[in-house]
Amino acid sequence: MELLRNISQQPTNSNRMYEPNQPGSCELRRKRTEDHGHAPAEMSKIITDPATGKCYCRGKVLGKGGFAKCYEMTDLSTSKVYAAKIIPHTRVSKPHQREKIDREIELHRVLHHKHIVHFYHHFEDKDNIYILLEYCSRRSLAHILKARKVLTEPEVRYYLRQIVSGLKYLHEQEILHRDLKLGNFFVSETMELKVGDFGLAAKLEPAGNRRKTICGTPNYLSPEVLNKQGHGCESDVWALGCVMYTMLLGRPPFETTNLKETYRCIREARYSLPSSLSPQAKQLISSLLAKTPEDRPHLDHILRHDFFSQGFVPERLPASCCHSAPEFHVSSPAKSFFKKAAAALFGGKRDKVKYYETLNKLTKEEEEIYKLRHDLKKTVISQQQQNKQMTEVRKGLPPTTRDTIRLIVRGSLGSCSSSSECLEDSTTGSVAETITSVLRGCLENMPKGEPNCSNLQWVTKWVDYSNKYGFGYQLSDHIVGVLFNNGTHMSLLADKKTVHYYAELGQCSVFSTSDVPEHFVGQVTVLKYFAHYMEENLMDGGDLVSQPDTHMPRLYLLQWLKSDRALMMLFNDGTFQVNFYHDHTKIILCTQREEYMLTYINEERVSSTFRLSSLLTSGCPADLRQRMEYSLNMLLQRLEP
Structure with a gap:
């Protein structure tokens, strides 16, 4: 959700944008004028739903957006806490502005998935429109990355797996998000990720009928969107590549000090892949950021990539990951013995004596295992040396x-x-x-x-x-x-x-x-x-x-x-x-x-x-x-x- 991000905390060029002369540009200009003019009347702390009579207590600000602010809001009858998007009527006085809010509500209210921010209710009074959404107490990935600078590969796998799950659901409903970025991925109390902010979401249209509006966040726009070819599922996948890159390296792949240069880099799919990244991470990023939309992987294929299949994916992340890098350990009641036994059986030296002291004595079978491991090691080395010398296959094959x-x-x-x-x-x-x-x-x-x-x-x-x-x-x-x-x-x-x-x-x-x-x-x-x-x-x-x-x-x-x-x-x-x-x-x-x-x-x-x-x-x-x-x-x- 657009307003749950704090714009001031986004990287350079990362704020949502509209191209000049396209619908939406006037809203941003109008907002700036209002912000520098007189302040709006103070909003009441207690808000009543005129239709149900329910009362809510407005709390602290969670984020700001182009049309609205987001607050903590507590149902006084149940004490349930929501993230409430509050949009003044004065900000959506024109028909196309109101249509935008209505479209967001209609798209979001029917979505039900564990990795999508849940839509609970909406109502309005004479001053504002109120949208009650799932409250994510850990804020967003943008906040986490600001504190952490970079994330580890296991964490990135953990978050990406959930993002892909939510995004796949959206695409199955024929909905494009069109503004995927760290500020729109919210994290619950239990460290579950939720995709939110459907302010720019739209129904998927056939390629020939797609709207050519350039909308989204500059650093995450795909080449085809910049070239006014319209936004498809592949454009969301491109943004996913930008998100993965940003989590691993702490900066978007196409960020420059000049917006025109950023757009040039995007159109050419020109970015760097530092040697600090694993080969699997480089391969996946390269496929997600393929210049041609058809060359990008389908969501079904992403989680089968070697980046996931050949790397550790934690089941859960501790809340401490919001501010410090996690330490991943084997979870086992026999962890200490496991380390000693594994080291002794499979190649350790210093722990070998301790292991056998634990067992008191060597059995014949243990001696045989040790000899077998030693012999195998020599065999494998010999085989590898032979294989390195092979430079061509047998004759006669195609x-x-x-x-x-x-x-x-x-x-x-x-x-x-x-x-x-x-x-x-x-x-x-x-x-x-x-x-x-x-x-x-x-x-x-x-x-x-x-x-x-x-x-x-x-x-x-x-x-x-x-x-x-x-x-x-x-x-x-x-x-x-x-x-x-x-x-x-x-x-x-x-x-x-x-x-x-x-x-x-x-x-x-x-x-x-x-x-x-x-x-x-x-x-x-x-x-x-x-x-x-x-x-x-x-x-x-x-x-x-x-x-x-x-x-x-x-x-x-x-x-x-x-x-x-x-x-x-x-x-x-x-x-x-x-x-x-x-x-x-x-x-x-x-x-x-x-x-x-x-x-x-x-x-x-x-x-x-x-x-x-x-x-x-x-x-x-x-x-x-x-x-x-x-x-x-x-x-x-x-x-x-």
Whole structure:
């Protein structure tokens, strides 16, 4: 809401503006004249709704806008506090001014969403119009940023996730906000963000019928709005990019000392991305601030970006974040032990003695785990050195797949479990060789052309924390697995009560989360943490679901590999999955009833499943074929001697 921001606290050039000779410019000139003239009559402290007889007590000023002021206002019968937007009739005496207020009321009153400032009631008396809105005691993000200067990336993820949620709701109602900025994002007592100020909001019109009025806040205007092409959903997305940039760096991306230069920078989409930003943050900002509207991501795609999927998103922020940077810790009743155990099991040195003193003595299994971790470390380093030397792929593949792929190879489990669905000789190498042979055979014999679903198990969420502990993932049947840096694997079944532990494939230990062997406490703590993190912070990757399996999990990770473009995962039963970062598409190849099935999940997270035998006769779309070729390329690099 326009009046909840304090104009004097906004950055340079950040006040809402209207282009000269457009509707609205006279209001700002008139306001300045009135402000320098005689003061209006003092408003009463007690305000009565003529229609209901309810009495309200007017409190302190919360903010000012072009037409109005916003006050705290308390219902004297219930003690409920509102943010009241109070507009003098003298400020909206002309028909088009009154129409603007009526339009704002009509748009806002029907909105009901947890991340939209709630509209409660409106009334008027002989002097003023009163709009009663949800009271946000932490004020706005503009106030928070003024105190903090910059925000941390986890905080920005937290706020952006809520802004996108509210904005998506608005766009679904075919409403454009048209003035997204820090001063219009309000923060409740519980640190929940609410999108407000619908003074410039408008119904979405077809491209040809859009009003060409240049309205909004100078630093947040999009190129198409400046060029009088009208305001669409993409213009709100552009403003979102400006908001993200401002939160991370403390200044808008196009701010200059000269308004004409600011507009020139906006039209050219010319701004700087400091090295202090993470690569994921830079990538997301660049996509949001794409010069061409069609090149900006849809709201549905924003939260699937690596900036969110590969970074910590807090569930809640403490109120102290309003004035000081937060400290994020792992929330666990066994936090102190967790740190010692994790450090000892996964690479720490100084805490190792303390950990084993806690356990009193080393068991044989602990010795084996330690040796395995040590051996794995040498193996991974050796594999990485080999992969760095690879500069081209095998001959015979199409030119589109000849990009240099730098693989990071992780995982060491190497033989099959007792599951009847496993391959006969399911070492990591044999799984990769089998999949390579099948995939290459399909591609070499498949015609070009355009060509449905089993209870498929696949990875819906994943998190790479291998710099400390390992690689975590969640399957479509809600089993959570972790392939630890020491080469061991744990699965937490869908019942959240049963753990399966593999020191080696074919050697499975089963125990309850309520009765964890002492020497597994550290790893189980990590497993639970991964499960909680993915459940709370990551979105599912597609529309396929599987029935939860509370018995022996048939699928667990043997090895994962990363390139610049994709993540590849190999599983014990021969399932092979590749996730592509840039568009979040996925390929899953698996055997079902002794037949190979290939599932493709597209950018819209919609899945299609094909028999490999049918692809050999019918062919497949070009985008799928391209991804199959890249996946084969990754496998070939994995097998390169």
